[in-house]
Amino acid sequence: MLGAGVFAAFAPAARAAGAGLLIGLAVAALVAYCNATSSARLAARYPESGGTYVYGRERLGPFWGYLAGWGFVVGKTASCAAMALTVAAYTLPDAGRPLRTALAVAVVAALTALNYRGVRKSLWLTRLIVTVTLLVLTLAVVAGLTGPAASTANLLPFPGGDAGGILESAGLLFFAFAGYARVATLGEEVRAPERTIPRAIPIALGSTLTVYVAVALAVLIALGPARLAAAADPLAEAAGSWPWLEPVVRAGAAVAALGSLLALVLGVSRTTLAMARDGHLPRALAAVHPRFQVPHHAELAVGVVVAVLIAAVDLRGAIGFSSFAVLAYYAIANASAWTLTRHEGRPPRIVPAVGLLGCVVLAFSLPGGSVLAGSAVLALGAGVWIVRRRVHREPTPRR
Template sequence: MLGLGSMIGAGVFSVFGPAAAAAGRWLVLGLLLAALVAFCNAMASAQLAAANPTSGGAYAHGRRWLGPGWGFAAGWGFVVGKTASCAAMALTFATYALPGPWWAQRGLAVLAVLALAALNYRGITRTAALTRVLVCLSLAALAVIVIGMHLGPGAEAAGGVDTSAYGVLQSAGLLFFAFAGYARVATLGEEVVEPQKTIPRAITIALGITVVIYLVVGVSALAAVGAERLAGSSAPLATATAGVAGLDVVVRVGAAVASLGALLALVAGVGRTTMAMARERDLPPWLAAVHPRHRVPHHAEVAVAVVVSALVLVADLRQVIGFSSFGVLVYYAIANLAALRQPEDERRWPRALFVLGATACAVLVVTLPVGAVLTGVGVYAVGFAVRRFAGTGRRPRRTPS
């Protein structure tokens, strides 16, 4: 449920617009490529988490199998990219839930962040319980929306969008933003029963369900209004159902609920990766504290909530998708490389799968929009500079006894 809550979130209500602008009528091909890359990455994450069920996901595994610098690159990409995604999810929720002045929407977004962070603070059981409710509501809304798309006039008069192989690859990189929720499952290795069995199963099932749902939604949207109208829309599913009376409310409620589900799972995953990095002094050690009663990284949860609340006041919802994809694709490229280094007795899938995953991640990173690539490179440069010159990432010297 946490994996579904992360993947079936606000991405499905927003990502088809920029993806259609890049790929045109080949949007479905871009979606299938994104699903293939997601599958490779999911298998790498599952294999790593089953052998070493610890908080931190690819950050912890990158440190173990590739070295501290590789681990930091994975963790930094995840924390920075997903912190920005948290702000995007909060803003999406507020935009759909409260049509009105921008200041009221920003205020509601901050309240949503603080409320869900407070719930995460109480423990993973409560997080999973609310996620079940939000996922079920999101799926019900998507089912009604898909039916509404097929009840409309169709895309007979819709035009096309010029595209190329580069455009299809770019759309795959953007669509990957909507798939990258299974990482939250891999970061919870210390908080689930029988993680060696539970985590691989949860990742595989969640990704499989999500791929089917996205294919149905994407094909239906193209049939309803065509690639040209999707490409020009900031709310593509609302555009795809505009010809059916009464569905505007369903789209708004569905998007708001899905955004809350994604935000809830994102905050949980970012907090736990932050804790793992703090344990290794790649982030301030204060963030590694675990609550004695609720067994959650409460300092990291509070820090994430504060940073996301600040970002909500300045974030641009339209630009964050590409930036988030950059960080997460780097994260999964390192996960695939780490899986390649595992010994035979820990390997569940062929090495060729992880070679394909790492290569595909690298290709999708460089084909993202130029602004997203430049921003991502700049953020990584800042992260490594701070790590080097502030002395983080270095363990304190032990005093001889």
């Protein structure tokens, strides 16, 4: 969760709600908690790879599992584009869009090549990246709160946006929480998962939310809503009162985004592999390299699509599209959790109910372009499913 989102999502959120993004952050955290809790209960019931692709299939039917998988692949592919664009925004703050786009595409190409050869983000590297990110964020917060332009008057008017703007900011900030549900997929890898995972989720979300609140207050107090909304690299700009710190923040943002991007390209390609094996995507994407033992066709396809997205959308558009598709994915997760019985470890009914309603409301509160593009891509996925069923005349498996 401490990756590209914390460096990139606050600017578009401020554009939507001003200082009201603080309320949006709380709403996004609540929806994230419900989603993660529902996913944790489902993971305990179905400890398989695939996440909601599996849960939707088992609880709601094959179509909903497929649609969840489709939403995950397209949403996280857009997340990859957003992370690459974040690297470019902080690395080349004064460059024009063509140069930033070229750098972002180069970053994706390099990481795709690393993944192709089986290079993964190890545990020690993850710890190093998180440590560097926390250190950079701490320094940026201190600099922002103590700079000459810092003033609590920058928080006024509060909330600074209407209900629609606050909900839009929540939908955009939901992107910053990406990664929380990975805790819920570790049922086969931890001791006493039925006790450990429900404890780990609120601790992880609470710790991350604490960091996000501190960063949000710092950038608002240092820049004010208007400057924050216009900033391409808000944390670096907020730390500008300490000249030596600005390049450190830029480097830290690049490291955090690169770490997230490396892991995310890996995850998207594996979900693509699973869907290809099940016949929901072209079978060629299920190929595994004989030497490196990686789904090399899927990884190359993901890299190409991410590069195209980088050339077609800006950072705000990538964040909005990603949030819409991933919110649809978690809406299916909450609907699946609702069907669990008490014997199967169902969470309190209020959790999947709030999660499902929250996902739907936040998804359709996003910028209009993101809603239209996301709806069109999900509809395309549903259309592919229908055509494929009719062409192959496959009977729907009984649950």
